[in-house]
Amino acid sequence: MAYxxxxxxxxCYVNALYPEAGVAxxxxxxxxxxGAEYPAGQTCCGQPMANAGxxxxxxxxxxxxxxxxxxxxxxxxxxxxxxxxxxxxLDGMNGRLYEICEYLxxxxxxxxLPGKFPHKVSIHNSCHGVRKLHLSSxxxxxxPRYSKLKKLxxxxxxxxxxxxxxxxxxxxxxxxxxxxxxxxxxxxGQDKLKNHLATGAEYITGADSSCLMHLQxxxxxxxxxxxxxxxxxxxxxxx
Amino acid sequence: MSTKNDILSSIRSHTVQTCDMxxxxxxxxxxxxxxxxxxxxxxxxxxxxxxxxxGEDIxRRIRSLYPEAGVIxxxxxxxxxxxxxxxxxxxxYLLNGTALAVVQGEIGVAENGCVWIPQxxxxxxxxxxxxxLIILLDKSRIVSNMHEAYEQIRFNDNGFGVFIxxxxxxxxxxQALVIGAHGAKGVVVLLTxx
Amino acid sequence: xxxRHAEAAARFIQNKAQEEWHNETLFLVREKRDRQAASLPEWxxxxxxxxxxxxxxxxxxxxxxxxxxxxxxxxxxIVHWAKDAHEHNEIIYALLRERQVEKLVKSKSMLTEExxxxxxxxxxxxxxxxxxxxxxILQLMNKPPSHIVMPxxxxxxxxxxxxxxxxxxxxxGNSDPAYLAHAARLHLRNEFLTAGAALTGANxxxxxxxxxxxxxxxxxxxxxxxxPKLHIVSMGIEKVTPDYKTLSVFIRLLARSATGQPxxxxxxxxxxxxxxxxxxxxxxxxxxxxxxxxxxxIQTLKCxxxxxxxxxxxxxxxxxxxxxxxxxxxxxxVNLGMLKSPGEYSGNVSxxxxxxxxxxxxxxxxxxADQIYKWRQQLDSLGKADRTKKLLSGGLRYLFARPALYNxxxxxxxxxxxxxxxxxxxxxxxxxxxxxxxxxxxxSFAHMWKKGKIKQHP
Numbered sequence: 076m077a078y079x080x081x082x083x084x085x086x087c088y089v090n091a092l093y094p095e096a097g098v099a100x101x102x103x104x105x106x107x108x109x110g111a112e113y114p115a116g117q118t119c120c121g122q123p124m125a126n127a128g129x130x131x132x133x134x135x136x137x138x139x140x141x142x143x144x145x146x147x148x149x150x151x152x153x154x155x156x157x158x159x160x161x162x163x164x165l166d167g168m169n170g171r172l173y174e175i176c177e178y179l180x181x182x183x184x185x186x187x188l189p190g191k192f193p194h195k196v197s198i199h200n201s202c203h204g205v206r207k208l209h210l211s212s213x214x215x216x217x218x219p220r221y222s223k224l225k226k227l228x229x230x231x232x233x234x235x236x237x238x239x240x241x242x243x244x245x246x247x248x249x250x251x252x253x254x255x256x257x258x259x260x261x262x263x264g265q266d267k268l269k270n271h272l273a274t275g276a277e278y279i280t281g282a283d284s285s286c287l288m289h290l291q292x293x294x295x296x297x298x299x300x301x302x303x304x305x306x307x308x309x310x311x312x313x314x
Numbered sequence: 315m316s317t318k319n320d321i322l323s324s325i326r327s328h329t330v331q332t333c334d335m336x337x338x339x340x341x342x343x344x345x346x347x348x349x350x351x352x353x354x355x356x357x358x359x360x361x362x363x364x365x366x367x368x369g370e371d372i373x374r375r376i377r378s379l380y381p382e383a384g385v386i387x388x389x390x391x392x393x394x395x396x397x398x399x400x401x402x403x404x405x406x407y408l409l410n411g412t413a414l415a416v417v418q419g420e421i422g423v424a425e426n427g428c429v430w431i432p433q434x435x436x437x438x439x440x441x442x443x444x445x446x447l448i449i450l451l452d453k454s455r456i457v458s459n460m461h462e463a464y465e466q467i468r469f470n471d472n473g474f475g476v477f478i479x480x481x482x483x484x485x486x487x488x489q490a491l492v493i494g495a496h497g498a499k500g501v502v503v504l505l506t507x508x
Numbered sequence: 509x510x511x512r513h514a515e516a517a518a519r520f521i522q523n524k525a526q527e528e529w530h531n532e533t534l535f536l537v538r539e540k541r542d543r544q545a546a547s548l549p550e551w552x553x554x555x556x557x558x559x560x561x562x563x564x565x566x567x568x569x570x571x572x573x574x575x576x577x578x579x580x581x582x583x584x585x586i587v588h589w590a591k592d593a594h595e596h597n598e599i600i601y602a603l604l605r606e607r608q609v610e611k612l613v614k615s616k617s618m619l620t621e622e623x624x625x626x627x628x629x630x631x632x633x634x635x636x637x638x639x640x641x642x643x644x645i646l647q648l649m650n651k652p653p654s655h656i657v658m659p660x661x662x663x664x665x666x667x668x669x670x671x672x673x674x675x676x677x678x679x680x681g682n683s684d685p686a687y688l689a690h691a692a693r694l695h696l697r698n699e700f701l702t703a704g705a706a707l708t709g710a711n712x713x714x715x716x717x718x719x720x721x722x723x724x725x726x727x728x729x730x731x732x733x734x735x736p737k738l739h740i741v742s743m744g745i746e747k748v749t750p751d752y753k754t755l756s757v758f759i760r761l762l763a764r765s766a767t768g769q770p771x772x773x774x775x776x777x778x779x780x781x782x783x784x785x786x787x788x789x790x791x792x793x794x795x796x797x798x799x800x801x802x803x804x805x806i807q808t809l810k811c812x813x814x815x816x817x818x819x820x821x822x823x824x825x826x827x828x829x830x831x832x833x834x835x836x837x838x839x840x841x842v843n844l845g846m847l848k849s850p851g852e853y854s855g856n857v858s859x860x861x862x863x864x865x866x867x868x869x870x871x872x873x874x875x876x877a878d879q880i881y882k883w884r885q886q887l888d889s890l891g892k893a894d895r896t897k898k899l900l901s902g903g904l905r906y907l908f909a910r911p912a913l914y915n916x917x918x919x920x921x922x923x924x925x926x927x928x929x930x931x932x933x934x935x936x937x938x939x940x941x942x943x944x945x946x947x948x949x950x951x952s953f954a955h956m957w958k959k960g961k962i963k964q965h966p
Contacts, residue, residue, distance in 0.1 A: 085953045085954070087908065087914075088946075089953065090918070090952045090953045090954055091918050091921060091948055091949060091952050092946045092947070092948060092949055093949065094949045094951065094952055094953035094956060095949075097953040098953065098956070098962055101962055113953070113954070113957045113962075115911070115954070115957075115958070116911040117911070117954065118907070118908035118909070118911055118914045119904065119908040121905075121908075123900075123901070123904065124901035124904060124905055125881075125885075126862055126881065126884070127884065127894075127897040127900075127901050128857075128883075128884030128885050128886075128887045128888060128893055128894075128897065128901075129885075129888065129893075129897075129898065129901035129902070129905075130885050132901045132902060132904070132905035133905070135905065135909050136905065136908050136909060139908075139909065202861070202862070202863035202864055202865070203862075203864075206863070206864040206865070206867070206868060207864070213865075213868050214542065215542070215820065215865055215868035215869045216552065216868050217545050217546055217548075217551040217552050218552065241535065243865075244822055244863075244865075245822045245861045245863035245865070247822065247861055248861070249860075249861030249862055249863070250862075251894075251897045251900065251901075252858065252860070252861045252862070253938075253939060253943075254896065254897070254900075254938040254939050255514055255858045255894050255896070255897055255938070256513070256514045256517060256823070256858050256859065256861075257514070257518075257938040257939070257941045257942060258514065258517055258518035258521045258941075258942075259514070259517045259518075259521065259823050259826050259827055259859075260861070260942075261941065261942030261943060262521050262527065262826050263822050263823075263826060263861070264942075264943070265942075266531070266826075288946045289943065291944075291946065292939070292942075292943030292944045292945065292946060293942060293943050293944075295943075295944040296942060296943050296944045317589040317590065317591050317595065318577075318589040320589075320591060321573075321589050321591060321745065321791070321793045321797060322570045322573065322574065324793065324797035324798070325569050325570045325573070325745075325797045325800060326570050327801075328797055328798060328799075328800040328801030329567055329568075329569070329570070329800055329801070330800075330801055330803070331567055331803075332567045332568065333560065333563040333564045333566075333567045334560075334564060335560075335561065335564040335750070336556075336557055336560035336561060336564070338557060338561075338753050338754070338757065340550055340553055340554070340557065340757075341550060342550055343548055343549060343550065355770055358770075359769065359770065359771075359773070406734055406735050407701055407735065410697075410701060423771075425548075425760075425770060426760075426763075426770035426771035427770060427771065428771050428775065436783075437734070438730070438734055438782070439731075439734035439735060441730070442727050442730045442731050442734055443731065443734070459760070460756045460759055460760050460771075461753070461756045461757075461760075463756070464752040464753065464755060464756040465752070467752075469777075469779055471780075472780070472782075472783075473583060473584070473778075473779035473780025473781075474776070474777065474778060474779060474780070474782075475776075475777045475779075476730065476774055476775065476776040476777065477771065477774070477775040477776075478773065478774060479769075479770070479771040479772070479773050479774075479775075480773055481773065482725065482726055482727040482773055482774075483725050483726070483773055484641045484642075484689055484725060484726050485658070485725075485767075486640070486641040486642035486645065486658065486659070486660050486689075487641070487645075487660070487663075487665050487668050487685040487688055487689060488533075488663075488664065488665045488685060489533050489536075489537070489658065489661070490665070490685035490686075492685050492686045492689040492690075494689075494690070494693065495641060495689060495692075495693060495725065495726035495727060495728070496639070496693060496696065496697070496700075496726045496727045496728045496731045497726065497727025497730065497731065497773070497774065498727075
């Protein structure tokens with residue numbers, strides 16, 4: 076472990092819109108003694124284009140990704156969806172590329188975290204986090220219930236953790252789905268927000284800032300009293 | 315015949331991979347008390363199961379369940395209150411107007427309240443056209459699950475059999491459950507001890 | 509025709525109360541399914557078995573079909589083979605014509621929807637009566653089903669009440685479902701007793717025994733098949749299953765997945781014709797044998813038409829069955845439509861947020877969402893790609909493949925935060941129709957890293 080090289084993968088929209096999630100992820104790794112590097116030249120993994128039906132536009136970006144991270148033993152990212160996409164489309168990523176919560180829970184096996192976050196939060200179980208990375212059990216599948224996000228959050232002092240009704244229903248972001256099917260996408264987001272707010276939580280948090288971005292866009296348009304924070308920022312509180 | 319061959323050869327020419335049949339070795343659910351579970355499930359699907367007490371007169375019991383029933387159809391010799399024998403009707407149409415039918419079931423299934431009824435009457439219509447249906451079932455013939463049931467079901471020469479689980483129902487208007495769509499509006503399984 | 513799902517969906521959502529009811533009602537069905545699934549410790553094992561049995565059967569379909577047909581004929585049924593919808597319809601019409609049947613009573617069959625049997629027979633002068641309550645309602649309205657298990661789920665009771673006032677002379681203003689269903693019972697009973705022939709679909713055909721297995725809750729298949737001298741079964745070739753051992757796996761999954769019931773009220777096995785009567789089975793290919801050769805889409809043939817994928821689909825629930833152009837809506841319908849005619853049905857491919865819930869509920873573990881993803885990759889070569897998405901994808905790739913340009917762009921991006929609203933929130937901006945744009949950070953992560961601001965942190 077001491078000799079492992081860690082690379083931080085900060086997806087394009089996190090880089091531009093939510094750099095604080097990248098910072099928190101870096102700090103969490105630092106806290107674990109895994110000094111991570113941020114390979115320069117990162118842009119996007121190609122997921123938005125591929126999900127929209129343009130895998131060929133994604134290919135050069137995947138190759139770019141592969142080159143940039145070729146020398147790293149571990150690649151850590153604050154985005155479940157991007158992690159899932161790259162794992163599916165590039166060979167050699169299993170056991171190397173991890174979403175930050177997945178890494179903390181499965182590999183570093185953290186049992187305690189030093190921070191405090193004296194707020195009630197509602198967990199946003201994102202589709203790819205749940206159904207591809209298995210960060211929590213999927214509500215459709217008959218398997219023992221678990222949630223790695225819940226377990227990690229419960230290590231933070233003072234926090235109260237809730238989950239919305241329809242616990243892992245899609246929020247309607249879906250990459251370019253959100254612009255090709257705006258009516259359904261917004262409708263799904265409104266429903267999701269209602270369910271989150273009904274928990275009485277002060278913050279909505281999760282492992283995918285892209286879902287949170289979509290929900291935040293709706294909340295701001297409709298002047299709903301919702302606040303959003305990426306899960307890494309809560310886990311890194313006090314670091 | 316040529317269409318048959320065309321379809322089969324189209325299937326063959328398109329089959330590029332073959333997959334093996336899995337071993338169906340399943341530890342399917344077992345209930346310690348199949349009668350209790352059967353009774354509970356059949357209630358949940360809108361029917362009921364009643365155990366006939368030892369020495370209790372079946373005709374009296376049926377009468378007390380359906381005191382108003384006019385036309386009662388059954389070919390079972392022990393059903394003395396039957397007014398029509400569905401083995402003796404010329405056409406199934408003559409069973410229209412049947413208030414109550416009493417038929418013999420062969421296997422009960424605890425997991426879903428199904429009772430296997432092979433067609434043991436001349437006109438199977440009797441099972442479906444009657445307003446209410448009573449199924450007699452030997453309670454020692456209740457199995458836990460459908461795998462066991464399918465190992466045991468038998469057909470006779472009539473070549474028809476049906477699993478019935480409770481009364482006919484529909485939820486086609488606004489998902490509101492309505493009992494009694496086309497078939498029986500009520501199903502009682504009378505559990506007997508042979 | 510290539511109507512876009514997105515536009516039809518937007519119209520459906522405009523009736524907010526109706527959309528909410530549709531969404532919530534179908535989610536309740538999904539939750540009933542969850543409870544039934546959870547009641548069986550072996551649920552996931554059953555799904556796995558169902559998937560494997562189907563794959564085995566589909567890849568040995570010639571053997572099982574021949575076995576089924578031989579058995580059925582040995583039992584006294586007559587088996588017909590139809591290459592396509594037209595042959596299917598002709599065979600059925602010939603059977604009816606030769607016996608001078610004037611009225612056909614039908615129980616639910618998605619295959620006959622696929623083949624458009626009803627309009628064909630009606631054009632030949634046959635009276636066709638649907639007997640499933642939902643199907644009958646829609647037939648009286650001259651509309652297709654909007655859901656494959658709950659065909660009239662998009663209608664409100666008042667609409668049915670009004671329809672029945674007009675067609676069945678029910679009481680004015682009475683829209684109580686029990687009252688209306690009872691009126692339909694009386695009306696249809698007369699149809700059952702006066703029809704010259706009955707047609708049923710087939711949920712399964714058992715190769716080892718020749719049984720046709722039909723599952724209904726209403727008992728309408730049995731009411732139909734118990735009276736007239738002619739029983740016609742319309743059956744897709746993929747419905748065959750080897751034996752009872754395999755059948756029991758599907759029967760345990762079907763009703764639980766479909767409506768959250770432990771079993772349908774009736775699971776009927778038709779093995780022989782009634783004494784002195786005829787039973788005809790029409791085996792229909794209509795493109796199915798071609799799908800066997802599609803490595804990416806062969807799994808659609810595992811479908812047992814339970815509609816669990818519709819009930820869980822967050823897009824279907826909020827857009828309704830009519831927003832899809834294929835006669836089967838929802839995730840399975842998106843795929844079946846593309847297999848049938850990409851040119852005609854590509855407008856449905858956008859109706860998926862790739863949430864993968866459908867994959868997880870499907871009792872046969874069809875990779876529904878993965879297939880939709882694959883269809884999207886083909887839209888461009890079919891000339892059916894969404895222009896905005898294509899431009900965006902190409903443009904973003906251009907930018908993202910040039911890190912230096914990308915970083916410059918990002919430094920300029922916060923300008924958007926201060927751009928006048930009318931320049932941003934206009935008709936060109938689909939995002940901005942119901943959402944505010946995200947706010948660009950003052951400084952990107954990459955920039956902060958370059959400046960050493962991140963490692964400086966105490």
